[in-house]
Amino acid sequence: MTLTPAPFGPHFGFGLYVHWPYCARICPYCDFNVYAAKNRDSGPLVESIAADIHAHRPRMPQHGALDTVYFGGGTPALLRPDELGTILLAASETFGIKRGAEITLEANPNDVLRADLVGLQRAGVTRLSIGVQSLRDSALAFLGRDHDAASAADAVKRALKVFPSVSIDLIYARPGQSPANWEAELVDALALGAPHLSLYELTFEPRTPFGLAAQRGDIAPMGDDAQADLYELTQAVTTKAGMPAYEVSNHAASAQHQSRHNLIYWRGGDWIGVGPGAHGRLSVGGGRYASEAERRPEAYMANVQALHSGWGDAGRLEPLEIAREILAMGLRAAEGVDLRRVETVSGQPVPRDKIEVFVDKGWAEMVGAELRLTPSGRLLADAITAALSP
Template sequence: MGSALPLGEPVPADGSLPAGIRIDQATDFGVYLHVPFCRVRCGYCDFNTYTSSELRGARQDQYADTLLREIGLARSVLERAGGTRPASTVFFGGGTPTLLPPGDLARMLDGVRKAFGLRDDAEITVEANPDTVSPAVAAELAAAGVTRMSIGMQSAVPRVLAALDRTHDPDNVRTAVSAAREAGLDVSVDLIYGAPGETLDDWRSSLATAVALEPDHISAYALIIEDGTKLARQIRRGEVAAPDDDLQADMYELADDLLSVAGFDWYEVSNWSRGPEHRSRHNLAYWTGTDWWGFGPGAHSHVNGVRFWNVKHPAAYAQRLAAGESPAAGREIPDAAARGLESVLLRTRIREGMPVDELLGEGRHAVAALIADGLIEGRDALRGRVVLTRRGRLLADAVVRALTP
C-alpha cells in the first residue's frame, strides 16, 4: 500500500495555496490521475495500490465520481491563485487504470477537459495491464481522447513474471499492443530487469520480444527492493537472492545496445523512444520541474514551488471530498538548497542534461573530474551542458553526489 507520506505543514480545508503563490500562466500544466486498484499485489510493488480485500469502505464503482470532486476543488484553488491553464499532458496511472470501465476513465478525462481545458496537442496516456486491454476497450479510450497507452509487459519469460508475482498472460501483450495500434494510439511497453533468478539470456529474450512488437517507446527499469514489500521479506529470510548490481549493469548495457540498434534513442536513464516525438512528455514534465496536479489517494502535486500530497487510503480520500474538504494531507515549499539538489538529481537523468552554470561552487569544479572518469560527456560540457555518458547513467547517483557536495 505504498511507503509512508512525508511530513509537512497542514493544508487548509479548502485546499488554498499559501499566500503569495500565484500561477505562472507560461508554465506547462500536467495532470496525473491515480487509479489505486489492482487485482493482486505484485511482490515488488511499493505503490499506493489496493486489492478488493483492502479497500475497507471505498468502492471502485464510485471512484470516478469521487475523483471528479477533487478536480472541481482544484479548479477553485487554481482560480483563486491566478487562473487555470489547459493541460499539456494527462496520465492515468496506478494501480491498474484499465480495471475501471473505459467509460469511467472517459468521464474523468472529460472532467479535466471541462475544468482546465486540454491543449490541442495534449498527450493523454493510460497505463494498462495486458489482460485488461481488448479492441473494444482501446477503441473506447481513443474515442474519449486518449492518445497513448503504456502496457505493463515487465518480461516475456513466464518464470520471471512468476518471480515478480505478475499474473498476466505473456501472449496478451501482443494482443494489447495490436488493439492499441488499431485504435490509433501510440504504444509504450514497460519492462523490469533484475528479478530473482533472471539471467542475461532471459533479459535478452524479453528485449527481443519487446522490440518485435514495434512499439513507439520502451521503458526498462532495474528492480529495486522496497522496504515493506513481500519481495523484501523473502530476501531478508533468504528465500530468494537480492538483485546483483553487476548483473543489472550488464542488463542495462544490453538494453541500450539492442534498443539503439533497433532504432530507439535514450532520452532518460530508463527510457527510449523512436524519435523525440514519441517521448513521454508527461514524465519529462516531472524531470524538468514544471507544474502538475496529482488527483487520487496518495497522489503528489507541484504548483509553482509548492508540493502537496493527498491522504493515502481511498476511503479517507472519499470521506474528505464527501465533506467538501481538500484530501491533501500535507505540503511543503522546499528551500533553495533542496530545490538545487532536486534539479541536479532529475535534470541530469535526461538526454539534454542541465546547464553547467546552474551548478554551485564545488559542484561546478567537479565537472572536469567527472569528464576524466568517463561519467560526463566532454563535448557537451564544453558547450555548457552536463550530459551523462552511458557509464554515467549506470553511476548516476555518484554523479549527483559529486555535483551537489
C-alpha cells in the first residue's frame, strides 16, 4: 500500500529561520521587528537562540535534518563568525544540517566591506543576501541607508570572490522614479554579476516613518498604474538578461541560485522560527502549527529561560487557513501549486470556472493539476488568490 504524502510538511523542505533584531541604523521604510544595536552584548541573546533551537526537538521528534538555515533581521551580519557558529552548532546538534545545505546571511554593504568573509564561510555560511536597495546616491539618502552606490558595488564584488551564491536586494517604485531611471539602475545591478536579485516595490507601512509621512502628505507614494508599469518593465529587463522571475519579487540566473529557504515557504514546507518576533510553521501529528516568538528581546530571553522555548504554545491552524496559505504562497512562485493539495486540506473544490477566466485572460495556465500564474498574472497574484480561496 502506497501512502500519499501529506499536502504540507517537511517533505516540502525543512528550514530554520533565525531572527537577529538589532541594526546599526533603522531605515524609515522598515516595519520588521528591529531595535537599535547600540553597544549591546550579543552573547545572552545568542545563547537564548541556541537554547530555543534545542527546545524544539521534543516537540518535533520525527523531523530529520535541516535543508536550509536563514539568518535574517535586523542585521545578522553584526554577529561575529563564532557567534554564528554557536547557533549553527545548536542546529546541527539538535536536528542535523544536511550536507550541501543552504545557509544564508543577510548583510548590508558596509558589513560586507568590513567583515571577515572567509571567517563567515568557515563558520558555515554559504550564501550572502546584501541589502543594496539602490545604486543611486540620492535614492540611498532618501531611503536612510548608511552606504553609497560605490560601496554597494564594491561589496557585491567582494562577496562574489568568496561566495558563489550572492543575492542583492533593490527597492524600486520610489516617489518620482521614472521608467528610464529604473531601467538604467536595474541594468547597472545586473552588471554586478550577482546570480540572484530580490526586487521589491517600496511600501509605506502605517507605523513606519515613511508611512506617517505619507499620511501627513509629506511623501506621495507612486500610483498603482505606474507601479505596475515598472513591474512589467522589470520582468522584461531581467528576462532578457537571463534572470527571469521564479517568484513575484525574486529572480535567479538558474535553479541552482534560487533561494532554497524561501522555496520552503512557497511550497508549504516546515520551518522553525527562533529569535525575537520570529514566525514558524511546524507540522506535527497530522496538524500544522503557527509559532510566533515574543517580539521584545528581553521578553524572548525570559521566555526561553522559563519555558525552554521562545514562543510557548504554538497555535494549531484550521484546515481552511492551511489551504488558503498553500494557495497564496504557491501562486507566488513560477512553479505554481498543485490544486489537489489545496482541495485535500480544505475539502472543497477550487472553482475551475474562475480558473478558465484567468487562463483566457492570459493570467494563468493549468498544467495537469498545477495552476501557474503567468508573469502578467503574478502582478495580480493577491486578487487571483482571493478569487480562488476556499
